[in-house]
Amino acid sequence: MNPLESLRLAWRSIRGHRLRSALTTLGIVIGIAAVIAFVTLGASLQAGVIGDISPDDQRNVYGWAAEPDSEGGPLAGAQPVFTQDDLEAVEDLEDVDAAYGYATLQTQAISNGEETVAQGSGLIASGPSYIREERIAEGRQFEMGAREAVLNPAAANQFEENVSVGENLTVTMLGGQQMDVEVVGITDNSEGLSPFEGFESSPRVYVPTDPYYTEQASMLGIGGGAGGGAGNQSLAGGEARFLAIIIEAESADQTDIDAARESATDYLESDAADASELLDDDLEVQLQTSTELLGQLQDVLNLLQNFIVGIAAISLLVGSIGIANIMLVSVTERTREIGIMKAVGAQNRDVLGLFLTESVILGVIGAILGTGLGLVGGYLGAQYIDLPLVYPLEYVALAIIVGMVVGILAGLYPAWRAARTDPIDALRYE
Amino acid sequence: MASSGTAVSLSNVRKTYRIGEPVHALDGVSLEVPRGSYTAIMGPSGSGKSTLMNLVGCLDTPTEGTVVVGGQDVRTLGDRERTRLRGTEVGFVFQTFNLMPRLNAVENVALPQLFQGVGRAERLERARNLLERVGLGDRTDHMPNELSGGQRQRVALARALVNDPAIVLADEPSGNLDTDTEADILDLFDEFHEGGTTMLVVTHERHVAERADRIVHLLDGKIERIEELDDAGESQAGSPAGRESGGGDE
Numbered sequence: 202m203n204p205l206e207s208l209r210l211a212w213r214s215i216r217g218h219r220l221r222s223a224l225t226t227l228g229i230v231i232g233i234a235a236v237i238a239f240v241t242l243g244a245s246l247q248a249g250v251i252g253d254i255s256p257d258d259q260r261n262v263y264g265w266a267a268e269p270d271s272e273g274g275p276l277a278g279a280q281p282v283f284t285q286d287d288l289e290a291v292e293d294l295e296d297v298d299a300a301y302g303y304a305t306l307q308t309q310a311i312s313n314g315e316e317t318v319a320q321g322s323g324l325i326a327s328g329p330s331y332i333r334e335e336r337i338a339e340g341r342q343f344e345m346g347a348r349e350a351v352l353n354p355a356a357a358n359q360f361e362e363n364v365s366v367g368e369n370l371t372v373t374m375l376g377g378q379q380m381d382v383e384v385v386g387i388t389d390n391s392e393g394l395s396p397f398e399g400f401e402s403s404p405r406v407y408v409p410t411d412p413y414y415t416e417q418a419s420m421l422g423i424g425g426g427a428g429g430g431a432g433n434q435s436l437a438g439g440e441a442r443f444l445a446i447i448i449e450a451e452s453a454d455q456t457d458i459d460a461a462r463e464s465a466t467d468y469l470e471s472d473a474a475d476a477s478e479l480l481d482d483d484l485e486v487q488l489q490t491s492t493e494l495l496g497q498l499q500d501v502l503n504l505l506q507n508f509i510v511g512i513a514a515i516s517l518l519v520g521s522i523g524i525a526n527i528m529l530v531s532v533t534e535r536t537r538e539i540g541i542m543k544a545v546g547a548q549n550r551d552v553l554g555l556f557l558t559e560s561v562i563l564g565v566i567g568a569i570l571g572t573g574l575g576l577v578g579g580y581l582g583a584q585y586i587d588l589p590l591v592y593p594l595e596y597v598a599l600a601i602i603v604g605m606v607v608g609i610l611a612g613l614y615p616a617w618r619a620a621r622t623d624p625i626d627a628l629r630y631e
Numbered sequence: 632m633a634s635s636g637t638a639v640s641l642s643n644v645r646k647t648y649r650i651g652e653p654v655h656a657l658d659g660v661s662l663e664v665p666r667g668s669y670t671a672i673m674g675p676s677g678s679g680k681s682t683l684m685n686l687v688g689c690l691d692t693p694t695e696g697t698v699v700v701g702g703q704d705v706r707t708l709g710d711r712e713r714t715r716l717r718g719t720e721v722g723f724v725f726q727t728f729n730l731m732p733r734l735n736a737v738e739n740v741a742l743p744q745l746f747q748g749v750g751r752a753e754r755l756e757r758a759r760n761l762l763e764r765v766g767l768g769d770r771t772d773h774m775p776n777e778l779s780g781g782q783r784q785r786v787a788l789a790r791a792l793v794n795d796p797a798i799v800l801a802d803e804p805s806g807n808l809d810t811d812t813e814a815d816i817l818d819l820f821d822e823f824h825e826g827g828t829t830m831l832v833v834t835h836e837r838h839v840a841e842r843a844d845r846i847v848h849l850l851d852g853k854i855e856r857i858e859e860l861d862d863a864g865e866s867q868a869g870s871p872a873g874r875e876s877g878g879g880d881e
Contacts, residue, residue: 202745202746203748206745206751213733213734538732541729541730542731542742544717544723544729545717545723545743546714546717546719546743546747546794547714547718548711548715549710549714551746624690625690628725
């Protein structure tokens with residue numbers, strides 16, 4: 202029998218039992234919807250995070266010293282080991298374009314003369330090129346050694362009158378001491394600039410590590426004291442040490458990045474570096490690009506996704522048992538119809554095809570409804586968390602295929618039973 | 632339609648069911664059904680009427696003997712060929728009509744051709760013509776549950792005729808109909824018979840059987856006697872075991 206004719210007949214009997222067919226597909230709908238919704242969210246999340254890394258960031262290598270194999274993202278288990286001398290030496294290395302420290306300085310408030318706003322998120326101290334040229338909307342990068350700052354729009358706009366380039370601000374540090382900064386630049390948006398900060402939007406003030414971090418560190422003993430144990434004696438000088446460093450490679454090319462990473466590691470672990478005094482088997486230099494750091498986030502995301510897929514698989518299993526069950530009922534109910542069809546010349550394979558088609562239609566309808574529901578769910582979720590929406594289209598195709606496969610598997614036995622029905626018995630069946 | 636030759640022939644057919652003791656549902660039956668003839672089969676319950684129907688209808692195969700339908704020996708055929716033979720050479724009319732409940736009249740009539748791979752348009756066209764011939768030209772799109780018993784049986788007759796079968800098998804075709812409707816249906820049978828269709832009607836009612844050219848009386852799986860009828864339905868004298876019958880006492 203022509204497949205189109207099977208389709209027509211099968212559709213007829215599905216429509217004959219609307220409610221029953223709808224309820225039967227529910228298991229498939231839920232399973233597919235769960236997978237599609239979470240895969241959409243996952244893809245959107247990934248696009249959201251990766252979209253925040255500008256191409257220029259790709260040449261940055263983020264470094265810290267931590268126990269080998271420690272997991273948990275940027276700065277996990279990091280110890281302050283890098284001195285300013287180390288960074289200058291690294292910057293002079295052939296494969297390295299720039300190297301600077303990174304630190305957050307804890308603050309209480311910022312004032313622009315009369316108005317004071319609370320600022321708990323601190324100052325971000327780093328090198329001038331940390332704020333890339335193309336991210337500066339107004340003004341310029343700050344200079345090392347100068348009492349200058351670059352603000353992002355969220356920080357600039359938190360005052361009643363927006364702060365603009367050239368104004369002076371007073372920052373009150375956590376300890377109570379006050380420092381003056383001159384605003385020399387405003388960035389184009391308020392998203393974070395590196396994985397160290399995180400990429401979410403929030404008010405940020407960027408300052409050079411010298412003088413802000415070096416002053417703070419020597420004043421409070423940050424870096425020196427935290428080095429702990431064996432480090433203390435050699436740190437008697439109290440020179441500021443950085444927890445985190447950023448090394449810029451010549452380009453975003455993988456070979457350049459690897460070269461920069463290699464020569465920086467070699468130097469930092471050599472006796473020439475101050476850092477090497479503190480490095481041992483339990484404390485190694487870790488240098489990673491944004492993409493590599495995001496890979497760890499991706500791992501967590503994948504774990505969650507596998508979990509959801511696992512639950513969905515159970516739902517699909519239950520759904521296919523539901524289809525198989527209703528198909529068996531249907532075969533029994535329609536024993537007489539099967540007898541009629543066989544009496545007028547239906548071959549076993551015609552009957553088999555008819556019932557198989559019916560169960561595949563149920564599976565595919567379930568998959569289509571589930572996909573629709575999942576995409577809507579993913580859309581609402583992405584809206585809610587404010588992510589760019591990315592539809593994983595290959596999963597939509599996959600969902601339809603899964604629906605078909607579920608339909609075939611669930612319909613195989615009932616259809617086989619229908620096909621081998623004896624027409625003599627079937628015609629007598631009441 | 633050709634009125635020469637044989638539509639169905641049974642020779643020495645035995646059908647044995649083994650449910651504990653072997654039971655001979657048919658016990659050595661020989662019968663020729665010429666093309667264009669009208670035969671009635673009568674007999675009490677358990678006489679083997681249904682078994683004979685199933686054999687002639689290619690739904691079953693004999694334990695012994697041969698059943699030839701449309702020139703083919705049913706016993707030598709595999710399941711697939713037997714189904715094909717049934718679809719093309721046999722048309723069924725049942726007591727309970729047996730229409731497909733979710734197909735309308737014209738689709739029901741066209742159903743046998745669906746399984747022969749005839750295209751939809753051609754199928755429906757032929758089915759409409761047949762419905763017209765059975766007097767249901769204005770009911771083609773009605774569902775079975777929107778039709779009366781007599782109308783349903785007309786649809787069933789049209790369906791039985793759709794593949795131009797060698798024989799139309801009717802099993803108590805008027806058993807579920809009132810007297811007037813019964814007469815209408817039987818008149819229709821006569822009409823198609825006159826047009827050359829070979830009819831085989833199984834019934835336990837004398838007045839239904841009398842529409843035929845001859846009545847085959849079955850008893851305990853054997854042909855008891857064959858009664859030849861003239862046009863008026865009167866029994867011709869004699870013929871306890873018909874000319875073409877192998878007799879009931881073998």
